[in-house]
Amino acid sequence: MIDDTGTNTAPAQTGRxxxxxxxxxxxxxxxxxxxxxxxxxxxxxSAALTQRSPTDYRWFADGALNTSYNALDxxxxxxxxxxxxxxxxxxxxxxRVRLSYSDLLExxxxxAGVLRAAGVxxxxxxxxxxxxxxxxxxxxLACARLGAVHSVVFGGxxxxxxxxxxxxxxxxxxxxxxxxxxxxxxxxxxxLVQKALELSAGSVHTVIVRDRxxxxxxxxxxxxxAAAAGVRWLDWAHAEDGAVPAGPVTVAGDDPLYILYTSGxxxxxxxxxxxxGGHAVALTWSMRNIYxxxxxxxxxxxxDVGWVVGHSYIVYAPLLAGATTVLYExxxxxxxxxxxxxxxxxxxxxxxxxxxxxAIRAIRRVxxxxxxxxxxxxxxxxxxxxxxxxxxxxxxxxxxxGLHCPVVDHWWQTETGWAICANPRGIQELPTKPGSTAxxxxxYDIAILDAEGQPVTxxxxxxxxxxxxxxPPGGLLGIWGGEDRFASAYLSAFPxxxxxxxxxxxxxxxxxxxxxxxxxxxNVAGHRLSTGSLEEVLTxxxxxxxxxxxxxxxxxxxxxxxxxxxxKAGAVVDHxxxxxxxxxxVREHIGPVAAFRxxxxxDRLPKTRSGKILRKTIRQIVDGEPYKxxxxxxxxxxxxxxxxxxxxxxxxxxxx
Ligand code: COA
Ligand code: AMP
Numbered sequence: 001m002i003d004d005t006g007t008n009t010a011p012a013q014t015g016r017x018x019x020x021x022x023x024x025x026x027x028x029x030x031x032x033x034x035x036x037x038x039x040x041x042x043x044x045x046s047a048a049l050t051q052r053s054p055t056d057y058r059w060f061a062d063g064a065l066n067t068s069y070n071a072l073d074x075x076x077x078x079x080x081x082x083x084x085x086x087x088x089x090x091x092x093x094x095x096r097v098r099l100s101y102s103d104l105l106e107x108x109x110x111x112a113g114v115l116r117a118a119g120v121x122x123x124x125x126x127x128x129x130x131x132x133x134x135x136x137x138x139x140x141l142a143c144a145r146l147g148a149v150h151s152v153v154f155g156g157x158x159x160x161x162x163x164x165x166x167x168x169x170x171x172x173x174x175x176x177x178x179x180x181x182x183x184x185x186x187x188x189x190x191x192l193v194q195k196a197l198e199l200s201a202g203s204v205h206t207v208i209v210r211d212r213x214x215x216x217x218x219x220x221x222x223x224x225x226a227a228a229a230g231v232r233w234l235d236w237a238h239a240e241d242g243a244v245p246a247g248p249v250t251v252a253g254d255d256p257l258y259i260l261y262t263s264g265x266x267x268x269x270x271x272x273x274x275x276x277g278g279h280a281v282a283l284t285w286s287m288r289n290i291y292x293x294x295x296x297x298x299x300x301x302x303x304d305v306g307w308v309v310g311h312s313y314i315v316y317a318p319l320l321a322g323a324t325t326v327l328y329e330x331x332x333x334x335x336x337x338x339x340x341x342x343x344x345x346x347x348x349x350x351x352x353x354x355x356x357x358x359a360i361r362a363i364r365r366v367x368x369x370x371x372x373x374x375x376x377x378x379x380x381x382x383x384x385x386x387x388x389x390x391x392x393x394x395x396x397x398x399x400x401x402g403l404h405c406p407v408v409d410h411w412w413q414t415e416t417g418w419a420i421c422a423n424p425r426g427i428q429e430l431p432t433k434p435g436s437t438a439x440x441x442x443x444y445d446i447a448i449l450d451a452e453g454q455p456v457t458x459x460x461x462x463x464x465x466x467x468x469x470x471x472p473p474g475g476l477l478g479i480w481g482g483e484d485r486f487a488s489a490y491l492s493a494f495p496x497x498x499x500x501x502x503x504x505x506x507x508x509x510x511x512x513x514x515x516x517x518x519x520x521x522x523n524v525a526g527h528r529l530s531t532g533s534l535e536e537v538l539t540x541x542x543x544x545x546x547x548x549x550x551x552x553x554x555x556x557x558x559x560x561x562x563x564x565x566x567x568k569a570g571a572v573v574d575h576x577x578x579x580x581x582x583x584x585x586v587r588e589h590i591g592p593v594a595a596f597r598x599x600x601x602x603d604r605l606p607k608t609r610s611g612k613i614l615r616k617t618i619r620q621i622v623d624g625e626p627y628k629x630x631x632x633x634x635x636x637x638x639x640x641x642x643x644x645x646x647x648x649x650x651x652x653x654x655x656x
Pocket of ligand 2: 308412413437500515517527
């Protein structure tokens with residue numbers, strides 16, 4: 001049901017879900033104070049929500065706690081020290097490691113001692129640039145232990161992107177490894193770190209390096225005269241040897257736990273700030289109520305610690321819940337085959353697998369009959385959760401039919417830190433509707449708004465998806481270095497609401513359908529990229545006059561970035577060479593993760609008479625969709641030229 005304010009008042013289902021959701025909105029304070037009892041506080045919060053200004057909400061602000069204590073010490077003190085906390089499985093090296101809660105606590109406390117000896121204290125920032133190895137989890141939790149703020153940077157980003165994050169977060173310490181392993185290649189991190197230090201303004205005074213046997217490079221290679229001015233390079237193992245284990249430092253509920261950079265509409269990534277208290281409460285609550293996971297379960301988020309899914313569901317949530325988490329270094333296919341995921345599920349009796357639809361599409365492309373699945377026992381699996389991009393109904397049906405366990409599409413963002421809409425299996429399993437991300441998670445009050453901010457009351461009608469303020473616990477505290485940026489990016493478009501940047505609709509049962517973005521953000525293999533930053537890079541090439549980058553359909557990655565460029569008058573260039581140079585420019589300035597390979601050189605870009613690039617029409621032409629020639633177009637002949645360039649064998653006009 002949608003009321004005349006556009007609010008999804010009572011999802012049509014009866015029963016427990018609806019009651020829990022209602023209470024989370026109508027009795028918000030009591031609801032979240034109850035949920036907060038699942039966390040151990042040094043000083044319990046007297047209030048759940050505090051409002052400092054019309055747009056500044058804080059959760060559990062007068063509570064005091066430590067997140068690493070809640071993720072580790074608490075379970076050891078409760079006698080569960082021998083329980084497995086972390087399973088590390090590397091399909092790249094064959095390495096398999098199990099760390100109990102006591103083991104992980106010991107390693108985290110020791111590494112926190114290393115960081116403290118390097119001068120890191122409460123509120124200081126630490127950049128973590130590590131591949132999928134246990135040290136990534138150790139480094140994050142060690143920061144949390146000290147009340148320091150980690151900022152993890154995904155390994156597929158370039159030195160320039162790392163430098164941008166260093167300049168914004170101003171960390172004193174950077175933790176890294178000799179490198180990461182990708183199928184068929186090694187990615188050496190240390191030259192990238194060295195370059196990022198050169199490019200950045202110089203806040204980093206210590207770099208701590210974890211050696212990996214398979215990858216050349218160590219702290220010793222960069223220390224001494226070769227080191228950038230004033231930078232110490234320490235070897236992780238060496239530093240750990242002499243370290244004094246550090247205990248948990250008490251922080252305020254609304255002290256920052258981490259900064260995670262994500263793409264926005266501008267070229268500058270936004271540093272999303274997460275708090276300690278709201279985050280711990282929300283994630284702990286989510287494990288039981290959304291995923292139906294308890295301490296005896298094995299939870300596997302097949303993502304990367306560099307993304308929000310990795311932060312929330314590889315590292316924090318499973319450990320806060322006292323469960324076992326799996327850290328998998330590998331791909332869904334090719335490491336060694338399309339049975340890789342099923343092998344991990346079997347070997348560790350995984351209860352819930354969480355990944356991106358792109359991983360499932362990749363498996364489907366290689367193994368459409370799911371022949372590999374038959375080789376493994378995956379009966380431990382109670383559900384497959386998918387998020388990060390739209391789950392197309394075809395992929396949903398394929399996975400749902402093949403796996404014989406529920407497939408749950410759920411929707412969330414780096415900003416929210418956990419699901420906004422889901423089928424809350426721990427509360428009540430609701431009917432599934434392919435193409436929908438199901439119903440609002442308790443705590444989220446969702447509305448569909450038109451361009452003027454008026455509620456769209458008609459079921460099925462698309463609009464901007466907005467969340468009525470306040471966001472529940474776990475939502476972003478702000479953008480690092482810019483209070484105004486938070487309000488202008490998210491809160492000013494629709495006063496009283498957080499604008500998600502996604503568009504979609506609610507149906508008559510209150511199920512949400514997320515259809516796409518309303519801004520320039522695209523989603524390539526579940527990785528969020530800004531077309532604005534890609535365009536910025538392309539225009540650096542001296543031959544380029546203008547360019548447009550858009551997300552076009554890709555059968556495996558959901559979307560891929562396609563670039564359209566025009567050349568400066570008089571520029572004489574070899575087109576193949578230019579395309580290769582542009583692809584390399586993106587690799588160098590953004591990183592391989594952009595997976596940018598698609599460039600079309602045009603005489604002119606399709607534009608309106610006022611000079612606006614007709615992005616939607618370009619995308620429709622590339623995707624082979626029918627399109628209308630916009631009445632404001634400067635010159636319709638440009639569309640024919642574009643069609644011929646991208647579909648050389650197609651008729652010039654597709655039917656309307
Ligand atoms: N470090 C360094 N490079 C990385 C990297 C990392 N952590 N992750 C990816 N890359 C590189 C890849 O090696 C590749 O480089 P190349 O252009 O030299 O070949 C490039 O970035 C693109 O990688 P990717 O997008 O992963 O494409 P792919 O074709 O190698 O693999 C999939 C396709 C679908 C198998 C892969 O994207 C995948 O597993 N996706 C899962 C998505 C996911 O976990 N999303 C997280 C949100 S939940
Ligand atoms: P990120 O911040 O990288 O997690 O990306 C968040 C964005 O990914 C959202 O704003 C959506 O555009 C998209 N997204 C995430 N999950 C889903 C989903 N289940 N269905 C559709 N889009 C999704």
